[in-house]
Amino acid sequence: MTKIAVLGAGKIGEALLSGLLSAGRSAADLLFTERYPQRAVELTETYGVQAADVATAAARSDVLVVAVKPQDIDPLLAELAPVLGDRMAQGGSEVLVVSLCAGLPTALFEARLPEKTAVVRVMPNTPMLVGEAMSVVSGGRYATEEQLDLVEELLGSVGRVRRAPETQQDAVTALSGSGPAYFFYLVEAMIDAGILVGIPRAMAAELIVQSAVGAATMLRGAEGHPVMLREAVTSPAGTTIAAIRELEKHGVRAALLDAIEAARDRSVELGRANDPSIEGDRTD
Ligand SMILES: NC(=O)C1=CN([C@@H]2O[C@H](COP(=O)(O)OP(=O)(O)OC[C@H]3O[C@@H](n4cnc5c(N)ncnc54)[C@H](O)[C@@H]3O)[C@@H](O)[C@H]2O)C=CC1
Numbered sequence: 131m132t133k134i135a136v137l138g139a140g141k142i143g144e145a146l147l148s149g150l151l152s153a154g155r156s157a158a159d160l161l162f163t164e165r166y167p168q169r170a171v172e173l174t175e176t177y178g179v180q181a182a183d184v185a186t187a188a189a190r191s192d193v194l195v196v197a198v199k200p201q202d203i204d205p206l207l208a209e210l211a212p213v214l215g216d217r218m219a220q221g222g223s224e225v226l227v228v229s230l231c232a233g234l235p236t237a238l239f240e241a242r243l244p245e246k247t248a249v250v251r252v253m254p255n256t257p258m259l260v261g262e263a264m265s266v267v268s269g270g271r272y273a274t275e276e277q278l279d280l281v282e283e284l285l286g287s288v289g290r291v292r293r294a295p296e297t298q299q300d301a302v303t304a305l306s307g308s309g310p311a312y313f314f315y316l317v318e319a320m321i322d323a324g325i326l327v328g329i330p331r332a333m334a335a336e337l338i339v340q341s342a343v344g345a346a347t348m349l350r351g352a353e354g355h356p357v358m359l360r361e362a363v364t365s366p367a368g369t370t371i372a373a374i375r376e377l378e379k380h381g382v383r384a385a386l387l388d389a390i391e392a393a394r395d396r397s398v399e400l401g402r403a404n405d406p407s408i409e410g411d412r413t414d
C-alpha cells in the first residue's frame with residue numbers, strides 16, 4: 131500500500147487523514163508532521179495515526195502531502211530539501227510531493243527541492259471530511275501520468291476529482307477550494323433570517339440545513355441546471371419571487387461575481403508572495 135505523510139496537519143491535513151481512514155486506508159500507512167506538539171497528540175489519539183518529524187516522514191513515505199499555509203512554506207521546504215536530497219543520494223525510491231497549498235505553483239516546489247522532484251498541485255476542499263471533497267489536480271513539470279493517476283486515486287477515495295491545467299488552479303481555488311465557506315456563510319445568514327421572522331434558532335437551523343441538503347442533492351441530479359430548479363420553486367406572484375427581487379436589488383449576484391474574482395486574485399497574490407524571483411511583494 132502507498133505510504134502517505136501529511137506535512138502540516140491543520141484543518142485540511144486532518145480532513146485528508148480522516149477521509150483516507152474512512153475510505154479504508156490503514157493508519158499504519160499514514161504519518162503526519164505537525165508544528166504544535168499538543169495538536170499532534172490530539173490527532174494521534176483521535177485517528178491512531180503516528181506523528182513524525184520531516185526526516186522520518188520523508189524517509190518512510192511514497193507520497194508527501196504538503197498542507198501548511200502558503201505563508202509557512204519557506205521553512206518547510208528548507209527542511210525538506212536536504213532530506214529528499216539524502217534520500218536520492220542513498221538510491222531511495224522516488225518520492226512524490228503533492229501540494230494542497232492555495233496559490234503556490236508547482237514551479238516553486240521544483241525550484242526549492244532537489245532537481246526533478248515530481249510535484250502535483252491539488253486544490254481540495256474540506257468536505258473531504260465526509261467523503262464529498264471536490265479536488266482538482268494539476269501535474270508539475272516532472273510528474274508522470276502514473277503519479278497523476280495515483281493522486282487521482284487517493285483523492286477519489288475522499289470525493290470527486292478532476293484534472294485541469296495548472297493555469298486554472300487560482301480560479302479553481304476561488305470556486306471549489308473556498309466554495310464550501312460561501313455556502314456556510316449563506317446558511318448562517320439564512321438561519322439569522324429565520325430568527326428575524328420568529329422561528330427559534332434550532333428549528334431555523336434544521337429547516338435551512340435540510341433545505342440545503344435537499345437542494346444540493348437535486349443540483350447533483352440536474353447536472354448544472356440551477357435555473358430550472360429555481361424556476362420550479364418560483365410561483366407567479368408568490369413568496370419566492372418577492373425574495374428574489376430583494377436579492378437582485380441588493381446585488382447578491384454581482385457580489386458573488388466580485389467575491390470569487392477577489393478570491394482568485396488573492397490566490398495569484400499568494401503565489402507571487404512566495405516567488406523568490408519577485409522582490410518586495412511578500413503578502414502575509
Ligand atoms: N482549509 C481549507 O478549506 C483549505 C485549505 N487549503 C490549503 O491547505 C493548506 C493548509 O490550510 P489549513 O489546513 O486551513 O491551515 P491550518 O493552519 O489549519 O493548518 C496548517 C498546519 O500546518 C502546521 N505547520 C505549519 N508549518 C509546519 C511545519 N513546518 N511543519 C509541520 N507542521 C507545520 C500548523 O501547525 C497547522 O496545524 C493551505 O496552504 C491552504 O491554502 C486548500 C484547500 C482548502
Ligand SMILES: O=C(O)[C@@H]1CCC=N1
Nearest residue numbers: 232303306307308309
Ligand atoms: O482560504 C484559503 O486560503 C484556503 C484555500 C482554499 C480554502 N481555504
